[in-house]
Amino acid sequence: MIEETPRIDLPTVIEKNPLTGKSTLALVDDDRMFAESFAAYAGFLEDATVVNNTPDGKVVRKVGEDLRRAAEKWLAAEGRPDYFEKYKWEYNLVESPEVNAWCMPGGKIVVYTGILPVTGNNDGLATVMGHELAHALLNHGRQQRSAEILRTVGSIAANVITFAAGADAGTRQGVDVLYDLGSTYLGTLPFSRKHETEADEVGLILMTISGYNPEESIAFWTRMSEMSGSQTPAFLSTHPSNKQRIANLGEAIPNAEETASRIR
Numbered sequence: 483m484i485e486e487t488p489r490i491d492l493p494t495v496i497e498k499n500p501l502t503g504k505s506t507l508a509l510v511d512d513d514r515m516f517a518e519s520f521a522a523y524a525g526f527l528e529d530a531t532v533v534n535n536t537p538d539g540k541v542v543r544k545v546g547e548d549l550r551r552a553a554e555k556w557l558a559a560e561g562r563p564d565y566f567e568k569y570k571w572e573y574n575l576v577e578s579p580e581v582n583a584w585c586m587p588g589g590k591i592v593v594y595t596g597i598l599p600v601t602g603n604n605d606g607l608a609t610v611m612g613h614e615l616a617h618a619l620l621n622h623g624r625q626q627r628s629a630e631i632l633r634t635v636g637s638i639a640a641n642v643i644t645f646a647a648g649a650d651a652g653t654r655q656g657v658d659v660l661y662d663l664g665s666t667y668l669g670t671l672p673f674s675r676k677h678e679t680e681a682d683e684v685g686l687i688l689m690t691i692s693g694y695n696p697e698e699s700i701a702f703w704t705r706m707s708e709m710s711g712s713q714t715p716a717f718l719s720t721h722p723s724n725k726q727r728i729a730n731l732g733e734a735i736p737n738a739e740e741t742a743s744r745i746r
């Protein structure tokens with residue numbers, strides 16, 4: 483009788499995203515990732531000044547809902563209406579001078595009042611929120627975490643080898659530090675340039691399906707880039723705005739309009 487060799491089941495760690503068609507790394511499952519994210523988000527809101535009942539707060543919720551519905555239509559058109567069953571969408575406006583907005587895995591979004599003068603209008607707000615929703619939909623948090631796990635596992639393997647060869651205590655301590663690193667990711671680390679471009683393109687499609695003007699995304703990023711300088715806003719430090727980003731957006735508009743007209 484032949485004994486079966488244990489193997490890693492690839493379909494469980496590689497997942498194809500229905501919106502981009504790209505295969506992505508999923509070493510952490512949504513259940514675990516989202517549970518951690520939802521707890522961290524609730525913890526953040528407890529200490530924050532949430533201002534959802536102001537006129538601006540209502541607009542943030544409306545734009546968030548419009549974009550979520552757009553995503554729902556798009557996923558239905560791609561034959562994946564089940565895709566975000568586990569997501570728990572939330573959009574909160576938080577009183578803060580910080581020029582920032584972010585998302586956590588599973589659809590947990592925060593917009594700071596400090597970014598509203600830069601978003602300027604509903605189309606500008608849809609640009610920012612569409613980008614954030616896209617990060618969540620494309621599971622960028624999970625990919626980021628998966629990449630971190632791979633790096634950690636690689637380092638642990640290297641550490642074990644050094645340890646076996648008689649490494650000092652300092653090296654062994656490094657192993658614990660790397661374990662900790664794997665659990666600090668939630669919405670705080672900047673995404674890679676590739677993920678930024680992807681989120682821009684998918685965000686643009688979402689806002690266009692919702693009926694917002696995609697041309698306004700260029701105006702928003704131009705206003706944003708004018709703010710770089712000695713007091714660079716937090717949003718800019720994780721979302722570098724430059725000529726290339728603005729040019730890419732301009733080039734992505736025809737595709738966004740074509741996709742939107744197919745789905746709307």
Ligand SMILES: [Zn+2]
Pocket residue numbers: 613617673677678681720721
């Ligand atoms: Zn981003």
